[in-house]
Amino acid sequence: MGALFFHIYNQNIMANIPIWPGSSSFHPGDTPFGFYDYDSDFQKDADKVANFCALRLGYPIENVELQDINFYAAFEEAVTVYANELFAYKQREEFLTLEGTPYSYENTNVDLQNAIITPNLQRIVDLSEQYGTWAGVGGNVDWYSGSVVLTSSIQDYDLDAWATSQGLTGSDVEIMRIFYQGPPAIDEMYTPYAAGFGFDGDAAAFAFMGGGYGFGDNFLMMPLSYDMQTIQAIEMSNDVRLSNYTFQLINNKLRIFPVPGRDDDGCNLWFEYMLKSDEACASVDVDPNAISNISQVPFRNMDYNGINSVGRAWIFEYTLALVKEILGYVRGKYTQVPIPGAEITLNQADLLSSAEADKNKLIDRLREYFESTSRQSLLERRQAESVARNSELGEVPMTIFIG
Amino acid sequence: MALYGEARDISLFRTINRELMGNIISQECIYYKYRLAETKVNMYGEAADGRYFFDPVILNCLIERQDQEYPESDLGVDFQWGITFKFLRDDLLGKNPCIDNQPDNVYGANLVPEVGDVIMYQNGYYEVDNTNANQFFVGKNPDYPFLDDEGNNPLETDLANFGSSISIICQTHYVPGDRYNIQRQRL
Numbered sequence: 001m002g003a004l005f006f007h008i009y010n011q012n013i014m015a016n017i018p019i020w021p022g023s024s025s026f027h028p029g030d031t032p033f034g035f036y037d038y039d040s041d042f043q044k045d046a047d048k049v050a051n052f053c054a055l056r057l058g059y060p061i062e063n064v065e066l067q068d069i070n071f072y073a074a075f076e077e078a079v080t081v082y083a084n085e086l087f088a089y090k091q092r093e094e095f096l097t098l099e100g101t102p103y104s105y106e107n108t109n110v111d112l113q114n115a116i117i118t119p120n121l122q123r124i125v126d127l128s129e130q131y132g133t134w135a136g137v138g139g140n141v142d143w144y145s146g147s148v149v150l151t152s153s154i155q156d157y158d159l160d161a162w163a164t165s166q167g168l169t170g171s172d173v174e175i176m177r178i179f180y181q182g183p184p185a186i187d188e189m190y191t192p193y194a195a196g197f198g199f200d201g202d203a204a205a206f207a208f209m210g211g212g213y214g215f216g217d218n219f220l221m222m223p224l225s226y227d228m229q230t231i232q233a234i235e236m237s238n239d240v241r242l243s244n245y246t247f248q249l250i251n252n253k254l255r256i257f258p259v260p261g262r263d264d265d266g267c268n269l270w271f272e273y274m275l276k277s278d279e280a281c282a283s284v285d286v287d288p289n290a291i292s293n294i295s296q297v298p299f300r301n302m303d304y305n306g307i308n309s310v311g312r313a314w315i316f317e318y319t320l321a322l323v324k325e326i327l328g329y330v331r332g333k334y335t336q337v338p339i340p341g342a343e344i345t346l347n348q349a350d351l352l353s354s355a356e357a358d359k360n361k362l363i364d365r366l367r368e369y370f371e372s373t374s375r376q377s378l379l380e381r382r383q384a385e386s387v388a389r390n391s392e393l394g395e396v397p398m399t400i401f402i403g
Numbered sequence: 404m405a406l407y408g409e410a411r412d413i414s415l416f417r418t419i420n421r422e423l424m425g426n427i428i429s430q431e432c433i434y435y436k437y438r439l440a441e442t443k444v445n446m447y448g449e450a451a452d453g454r455y456f457f458d459p460v461i462l463n464c465l466i467e468r469q470d471q472e473y474p475e476s477d478l479g480v481d482f483q484w485g486i487t488f489k490f491l492r493d494d495l496l497g498k499n500p501c502i503d504n505q506p507d508n509v510y511g512a513n514l515v516p517e518v519g520d521v522i523m524y525q526n527g528y529y530e531v532d533n534t535n536a537n538q539f540f541v542g543k544n545p546d547y548p549f550l551d552d553e554g555n556n557p558l559e560t561d562l563a564n565f566g567s568s569i570s571i572i573c574q575t576h577y578v579p580g581d582r583y584n585i586q587r588q589r590l
Contacts, residue, residue: 015410016499019418063422065415333412338540339420340465340489340570346419 017067022060024050024068031069031076039304042079049075049316053323065330066323074322078315083302085363086311087113089370091297096123102289103298110298114306119375133279136176136272140282143176144275147268150260157269159252168275170252177272180256182245185234189227314366321358328352405565408541413567416540420491420569421510424463432466432488433459433523435585436514454583456521460512465489466524484577486529488522492536492571516573521583528585529575538569 026046028037036042050071057064091098094117103110133139146166148157160170238244243258256269291297307315332348371377424430438455445451467487474481498511520531543566549556556562 015414016417017411017414063418063426065418330415334407337416337419338538338567338569339423340491341467341487341538341572342465344419344423 020050020054020059020064020066020068020071022054023047024071026050026068026072030072032073033076033080035076035301036079036304041307042075042304045304045312046072046075049319052316053320056320057323057327064327066327070326071319071323074326075315075319077322078318079302079304079307081318081363082307082311082315082366083299085366086302086370087297087299089367089374090117090299091294093374094119095294095297098291098297099123100126100285100287100290100292103291103296104289109300111300112298113300113303129282133274133282134176141274141279143272145270145272147270148254150256150264150267150269152260152262152265155255155257155259157254157256159249159254159271163252172276173252173273174276174279175249175252175254175271175273178247178249178254179270179272180245180247182238185231185238188234189230314362318359318362321355321362324351324358325355328355405541405543405559405562408543408565408567410545410564413540416567416569417491417493421463421494424465424491428463428465430464430466431461432464434462434512434514434516435459435521435523435528435583437517437519437521454519456583456585457514459523460514462490462494462512464491482577484527484529486522486524486575486577488524488529488573488575490516490571490573492568495571516571520573521578521585522573522575523585528578528580528583530578530583531573531575533574535572535574536568536570538572540567540569542566544568 024047026043028034028043030046031037047068050068053071053074054064054066090112097117097119098112100123129138129140131139133141136143146162148159148162159173159175163170163173246257248255248257254269254271260267328348328351331346331351335345335348336343337346435456438457441455442450443452465488467489469485469487472483474483494510495512495514495516496510497513498508516531516534518531518533522529522531543562545563545566546568548561548563549559550563
């Protein structure tokens with residue numbers, strides 16, 4: 001019937017795209033990225049996974065309109081998703097320890113995949129520096145000293161003007177401490193002039209002058225709490241009855257109380273300050289060789305050979321979900337597929353919804369599994385086990401030993 | 404430039420159609436192509452010496468049967484049964500060395516349905532009354548890329564790669580087999 005060719009039909013354009021034939025043979029380079037192409041176990045599993053997915057999708061009862069490279073791509077993606085979830089979990093778990101550590105060592109990039117990471121407190125200490133800075137008990141910002149000269153009867157002093165005179169910018173100066181206070185109360189404790197409130201000064205403490213405790217080397221050892229109460233009494237007296245030393249600092253305008261007298265004229269009033277610019281600089285540590293964000297944590301591509309059976313089972317299931325999705329897109333590019341004299345609708349919607357549900361379920365399951373093996377969860381479980389064990393042991397009758 | 408209905412998509416449709424028609428629905432018929440050159444006609448244009456056909460070809464198709472009718476006339480009771488046979492057009496093409504060279508390939512019938520051909524279905528013979536090739540995917544038939552004498556189309560450079568003529572539908576009526584000298588030899 002050679003003469004009956006469709007002579008006007010250009011058969012060269014009649015492309016025929018092969019679909020899954022029932023078997024495959026993986027070769028390196030068959031995956032889009034080639035992350036795991038040379039892992040021997042990946043090479044073995046690739047064809048098995050392809051066959052598994054095809055069978056789960058109905059082959060050989062039904063055609064599966066995919067090729068082996070589609071299966072391989074899904075397989076590679078599943079491994080990558082697994083590794084991504086695992087490493088993301090590890091990063092969350094360890095980032096407080098990893099932040100700031102170098103990600104290369106002797107010009108070789110570090111790979112943390114097989115590293116056992118022991119937590120340390122360094123970043124906690126670093127995080128606490130800010131509090132130390134403001135509390136004046138450490139920190140990572142220098143404090144400087146400055147002083148203004150007091151003038152009798154002048155109560156207000158502009159520290160911005162002082163900063164300008166020192167070559168600083170007033171807005172850059174943060175006053176941290178002002179040394180403007182009276183003499184310590186203990187100075188008054190042993191002076192007889194401090195008896196304005198009925199206190200007998202040092203006579204009472206040491207029984208001098210026949211203060212009721214006898215002569216000579218007799219003295220009464222008073223408890224330390226007595227001294228403390230006395231000092232507090234002196235301080236309260238000064239606060240209430242006298243013009244005590246204090247100050248007010250608003251917008252770098254210093255107002256001191258009491259108003260300086262003639263004796264104060266020419267004296268220095270000292271204070272301590274830090275520079276906001278110093279604080280800002282101390283907050284930023286630029287180190288191009290250190291891990292400064294999540295993306296720099298040196299987790300490379302996962303070694304597929306090292307994934308155990310639990311992980312691989314998850315990967316196989318996720319591959320199937322991805323393959324469903326690909327097949328759904330293939331079958332759903334056109335809502336209606338023409339057949340002679342009619343049109344049909346394929347199962348794209350079912351495939352896509354099933355794939356979406358499967359993927360979400362698998363991701364949730366994996367994350368839950370990782371979370372259940374976090375350091376916190378393991379310690380909590382161990383604690384619960386300990387409590388349960390003790391409780392159980394407590395049920396054992398305690399015998400009385402009679403020797 | 405056309406975007407949808409490229410040859411790759413048509414390949415998918417062909418695969419799905421062949422699975423549907425061959426493996427799922429699996430309706431078949433035997434096609435007898437009329438051998439026009441060897442059929443002698445008399446001065447009235449009648450094939451008085453009989454009609455000749457090529458060897459039969461078995462094909463997958465979709466079959467739409469009408470009800471049998473038994474009209475009465477002066478000559479007695481007659482029998483009528485109209486059937487519509489729907490073929491995937493790609494099944495009727497000749498073997499394409501690019502795509503049909505697999506050893507187990509059963510496609511490539513290489514025939515053009517025409518009026519006068521005969522189709523055998525369930526031991527009955529049905530003569531083709533008319534053929535209809537009017538189902539174009541995305542409205543385009545790649546057989547007609549509208550090329551000028553120099554092979555160019557100023558609007559579309561690769562129209563021959565898009566669209567597809569999906570089917571050929573044959574409407575038939577029942578004929579007694581002895582009228583065409585077709586004898587059942589196999590099946």
